[in-house]
Amino acid sequence: MRAHGEFERIRAMLAVAAGLGVSDRVLIGPGDDAVVIGPGRDESIVLSTDLSIEGVHFRRDWLTWESIGYRAAAASLSDLAAMAARPVGVLVSLAMPPELETPVYEQITSGVAACLDRAEASLLGGDTARSPGPVVIDVVAVGTSGSAVGRFGAEPGDELWVTGRLGAAAASVRALQSGLEPDPGDRKAFERPEPRWREAMWLAERDVMTAAIDLSDGLAGDAGHLAQASGVRLDIDADRLPLAASLEAWSDSSVALAIATGGGEDYELLFAAPPDALSGVAGDFQQTFGLEVTRVGVACEGTGVTWVDRAGEEVPPPAAAGYDHFTDPA
Amino acid sequence: MRAHGEFERIRAMLAVAAGLGVSDRVLIGPGDDAVVIGPGRDESIVLSTDLSIEGVHFRRDWLTWESIGYRAAAASLSDLAAMAARPVGVLVSLAMPPELETPVYEQITSGVAACLDRAEASLLGGDTARSPGPVVIDVVAVGTSGSAVGRFGAEPGDELWVTGRLGAAAASVRALQSGLEPDPGDRKAFERPEPRWREAMWLAERDVMTAAIDLSDGLAGDAGHLAQASGVRLDIDADRLPLAASLEAWSDSSVALAIATGGGEDYELLFAAPPDALSGVAGDFQQTFGLEVTRVGVACEGTGVTWVDRAGEEVPPPAAAGYDHFTDPA
Numbered sequence: 317m318r319a320h321g322e323f324e325r326i327r328a329m330l331a332v333a334a335g336l337g338v339s340d341r342v343l344i345g346p347g348d349d350a351v352v353i354g355p356g357r358d359e360s361i362v363l364s365t366d367l368s369i370e371g372v373h374f375r376r377d378w379l380t381w382e383s384i385g386y387r388a389a390a391a392s393l394s395d396l397a398a399m400a401a402r403p404v405g406v407l408v409s410l411a412m413p414p415e416l417e418t419p420v421y422e423q424i425t426s427g428v429a430a431c432l433d434r435a436e437a438s439l440l441g442g443d444t445a446r447s448p449g450p451v452v453i454d455v456v457a458v459g460t461s462g463s464a465v466g467r468f469g470a471e472p473g474d475e476l477w478v479t480g481r482l483g484a485a486a487a488s489v490r491a492l493q494s495g496l497e498p499d500p501g502d503r504k505a506f507e508r509p510e511p512r513w514r515e516a517m518w519l520a521e522r523d524v525m526t527a528a529i530d531l532s533d534g535l536a537g538d539a540g541h542l543a544q545a546s547g548v549r550l551d552i553d554a555d556r557l558p559l560a561a562s563l564e565a566w567s568d569s570s571v572a573l574a575i576a577t578g579g580g581e582d583y584e585l586l587f588a589a590p591p592d593a594l595s596g597v598a599g600d601f602q603q604t605f606g607l608e609v610t611r612v613g614v615a616c617e618g619t620g621v622t623w624v625d626r627a628g629e630e631v632p633p634p635a636a637a638g639y640d641h642f643t644d645p646a
Numbered sequence: 647m648r649a650h651g652e653f654e655r656i657r658a659m660l661a662v663a664a665g666l667g668v669s670d671r672v673l674i675g676p677g678d679d680a681v682v683i684g685p686g687r688d689e690s691i692v693l694s695t696d697l698s699i700e701g702v703h704f705r706r707d708w709l710t711w712e713s714i715g716y717r718a719a720a721a722s723l724s725d726l727a728a729m730a731a732r733p734v735g736v737l738v739s740l741a742m743p744p745e746l747e748t749p750v751y752e753q754i755t756s757g758v759a760a761c762l763d764r765a766e767a768s769l770l771g772g773d774t775a776r777s778p779g780p781v782v783i784d785v786v787a788v789g790t791s792g793s794a795v796g797r798f799g800a801e802p803g804d805e806l807w808v809t810g811r812l813g814a815a816a817a818s819v820r821a822l823q824s825g826l827e828p829d830p831g832d833r834k835a836f837e838r839p840e841p842r843w844r845e846a847m848w849l850a851e852r853d854v855m856t857a858a859i860d861l862s863d864g865l866a867g868d869a870g871h872l873a874q875a876s877g878v879r880l881d882i883d884a885d886r887l888p889l890a891a892s893l894e895a896w897s898d899s900s901v902a903l904a905i906a907t908g909g910g911e912d913y914e915l916l917f918a919a920p921p922d923a924l925s926g927v928a929g930d931f932q933q934t935f936g937l938e939v940t941r942v943g944v945a946c947e948g949t950g951v952t953w954v955d956r957a958g959e960e961v962p963p964p965a966a967a968g969y970d971h972f973t974d975p976a
Binding site: 344348349350351352354360361362363365367370371373395396409411441442443448449452457459461467468528530545 | 697779794
């Protein structure tokens with residue numbers, strides 16, 4: 317039997333859901349045993365799930381509950397972006413200790429809703445429960461795609477590109493860890509990351525994206541995942557990486573690089589493009605989205621990730637110690 | 647950045663996933679940023695999510711880790727059953743405290759896999775993380791349906807039916823709470839509940855199910871949800887409810903009834919059928935599935951749930967105190 321408070325929280329969720337637009341893909345919405353999605357002709361359904369746990373992925377003294385909800389939703393929608401899928405909505409499972417009452421539940425949910433609203437997506441359903449410990453948020457993103465892009469399509473000769481600039485969220489975490497107030501731009505990137513699904517769909521529609529991954533874990537690790545899934549080696553030019561403005565100003569550029577490549581929570585995309593395919597549309601992309609897109613390397617025969625300098629000479633990888641998830645054991 | 651152990655757990659999950667059959671609906675499977683499902687012609691996608699939290703939904707001293715995984719998956723597939731949807735697979739988000747190592751992760755995952763195997767469904771993906779407290783399992787069920795059934799379709803005059811017998815799981819919990827060994831049949835119902843999706847699809851295909859809900863919270867509460875969603879009153883005949891064999895033997899039948907209607911975790915279905923529609927196929931149903939289906943009441947104009955006796959006279963509802971979620975506050 318569910319506790320009384322649980323139905324109260326479910327009602328609060330349904331009220332938030334009612335305030336968001338609903339895609340005509342949603343045939344049966346929140347409040348039933350399950351949600352029913354009717355994809356359009358020739359569309360597939362794209363699903364991903366992303367856990368956010370207090371003390372592991374977030375700390376309540378660093379972020380408002382609303383930002384915690386926003387980031388949990390953004391992390392999940394970013395997985396859709398990496399597949400070039402359009403968000404339909406999310407299901408949210410939320411567990412909270414009993415001392416946190418309905419207002420906190422509403423703040424988290426309204427953060428989720430703020431992120432969904434920007435993506436024209438809906439709150440489709442979910443589950444709530446009491447937690448004997450940390451706040452736990454599991455967000456399931458639901459999207460549609462006419463032609464999903466995986467991690468596996470990069471071929472030798474493809475160029476590697478990244479959207480935006482890297483490291484602002486990680487620089488923000490590093491400041492908070494040291495008890496400092498982050499640079500305002502870095503804090504915004506940390507609190508309100510923008511999942512790049514519009515950008516990914518734009519690129520996929522122009523057939524200039526053969527494989528993609530979102531940088532949730534950081535370029536250093538995620539490039540390895542793309543290389544492995546595609547069966548290629550990725551040569552990444554460390555000197556070309558577009559760093560967040562605050563990191564560009566750092567005196568020790570090797571630490572700045574380590575932060576930018578080790579910390580992933582700005583949710584930019586790394587993607588492969590056929591040779592010369594992107595040069596013709598990169599200007600258009602930047603004008604459409606007000607967002608940089610930068611060529612950072614190339615896919616080759618082989619395995620793994622090799623870091624090179626502008627002259628093409630191999631250099632050591634950025635020090636992995638630059639960024640640790642703030643409460644992960646070493 | 648993810649902790650090293652997390653990738654180990656993800657690899658373990660992919661190994662389990664590889665051992666299960668994969669529906670041809672799955673276009674891109676586990677290991678990418680998201681899973682891609684291509685529904686068949688005229689099919690919808692049905693999605694539900696179900697949280698299981700240690701100390702709230704399960705206790706590790708009452709069940710093996712494998713049974714804990716099995717039940718988490720069964721609870722989620724049961725939501726698909728309530729929509730008359732066929733399971734495609736599940737996404738599993740699993741958070742564990744660091745002192746529980748990979749073997750526990752594998753035991754939980756293999757319990758999930760055992761449940762999926764019986765449903766011919768796949769492990770589609772998921773997420774793992776460290777938990778600073780309880781074990782948390784969130785299972786997202788993914789199914790397909792040509793004609794989903796919601797909670798909202800019951801009309802005045804419809805008959806109310808339930809599958810199977812009620813209360814075995816609740817009786818098992820009650821025994822464990824008292825430090826007793828449950829009746830073997832009750833323990834099996836508690837450890838290995840059977841989501842009734844095949845039964846629901848069979849009924850939906852014969853157009854004899856106008857609304858349905860799975861009894862995850864207990865008949866007393868779930869009947870109210872169906873009544874509310876359908877805008878009808880449900881009159882339930884307390885004397886007709888099919889109780890688990892061990893509860894039939896209880897000397898105090900009012901306590902037995904309270905346990906059977908207050909505890910829901912046998913995951914049977916309550917559904918509405920047009921007048922006289924089921925009588926012609928109930929024998930077939932019982933022969934096909936080896937499972938009883940029992941008429942327990944009727945839908946009327948009005949709201950809420952009314953309990954009646956065999957003569958149709960109103961009786962008090964079963965005492966709600968018969969079953970409490972074992973760690974819920976009063």
